[in-house]
Amino acid sequence: MGPEILPQPRLLKFVKPQREWKWEIAIYLYLAGMGAGSFIIGVFLGWFGYGLNPSKTLSLFGFSMELSRAFLLWGPLLVAIGAPFLILDLGIKRRFLYACLNPKTSWVARGFLILSTFIVLGLLVFALNLLAPDWTRRRTGLLLVLEFVSVLFAFSTALYTGVLLKSVRYVPVWNTAFLPLLFLVSALSTGSMGIILSSMSYGLLFSGPEWVHSLIQKLIGVEQGFVFLEAVVLALYLYMRYQAKDQGETSVHLLLRGNLRLLFWGGIVGIGFIFPIVLEYLYSHTPGYPAILFVTGMSLLVGGFFLRLGVLAAGVKEQLPMHKYIEIKYQLGAVKKSASPER
Numbered sequence: 001m002g003p004e005i006l007p008q009p010r011l012l013k014f015v016k017p018q019r020e021w022k023w024e025i026a027i028y029l030y031l032a033g034m035g036a037g038s039f040i041i042g043v044f045l046g047w048f049g050y051g052l053n054p055s056k057t058l059s060l061f062g063f064s065m066e067l068s069r070a071f072l073l074w075g076p077l078l079v080a081i082g083a084p085f086l087i088l089d090l091g092i093k094r095r096f097l098y099a100c101l102n103p104k105t106s107w108v109a110r111g112f113l114i115l116s117t118f119i120v121l122g123l124l125v126f127a128l129n130l131l132a133p134d135w136t137r138r139r140t141g142l143l144l145v146l147e148f149v150s151v152l153f154a155f156s157t158a159l160y161t162g163v164l165l166k167s168v169r170y171v172p173v174w175n176t177a178f179l180p181l182l183f184l185v186s187a188l189s190t191g192s193m194g195i196i197l198s199s200m201s202y203g204l205l206f207s208g209p210e211w212v213h214s215l216i217q218k219l220i221g222v223e224q225g226f227v228f229l230e231a232v233v234l235a236l237y238l239y240m241r242y243q244a245k246d247q248g249e250t251s252v253h254l255l256l257r258g259n260l261r262l263l264f265w266g267g268i269v270g271i272g273f274i275f276p277i278v279l280e281y282l283y284s285h286t287p288g289y290p291a292i293l294f295v296t297g298m299s300l301l302v303g304g305f306f307l308r309l310g311v312l313a314a315g316v317k318e319q320l321p322m323h324k325y326i327e328i329k330y331q332l333g334a335v336k337k338s339a340s341p342e343r
Helices: 023-047 075-090 094-100 107-131 133-137 141-166 178-206 210-243 246-256 261-285 290-313 321-339
Strands: 057-060 063-066
Touching (some): 023 075, 023 141, 023 210, 063 107, 107 133, 141 178, 141 290, 178 210, 178 290, 210 261, 210 290, 246 261
């Protein structure tokens, strides 16, 4: 038999995935992306007239709050909840302050400005729809401008979750334009499912009007389109990183065949893609069982978190010259050993 090259993980035994960015960053990336995506979907639904008719109101501390639009525009709240996880990872004192005061050189600082602006503008849109429904139903030019600018910053927030990782140039699997695109599509996918679940909750709590059921049916089709697009972008992302060789290839191998294969095939592919598709098919034939849709949504949302956790965990740092020398020496020794005749 000819010489056989040993499997990739053994050849790259000296290379370890990064451990600096852990679950805190994964939670931040997930909540920021999902919150931005849901806000984008919610605003677009308002532009098409969903949730603008008078519906259920709630009186609290003398304020009369319109709830139908609140169930579509909660995204900035999720981003505000996720932002502290980034601060937690950086540290509240020197590192965080230094990063935020250098927008010319730090993507953390630029992201802080993007997230802060989106949270402020998004919460303003949310509050106006909640507390001043009569004014928002008139769709004034000022409101449309505010919503348009908020949507731009929502798109920037969703893209930034990938740009932040892309800016780390010493991790090749992150340093690609496909990563911001992947996180944007995933944000729209999880965001649309979040709107589906919140609309379903609104319908169950208040015996929702007909527009709620119509909205859910339309959003299921939109969400399925985003899931398909996300699967295509994920496949292209992995293929391009694998073709990049060196540590990009190693990272993809870790996900597909290495230590992270259970997270990838079980968490990302199984829970995030296959399981929701099967359940949505069942729900289309049994729409009278909302529990199926609820389990579908939770499965897809968990898969969205696993996607970000997997990308972080597979971040193998670029090798130093000495590491590359050790790897080549190890590989040549393995080939020589496998090529020698057995005694």
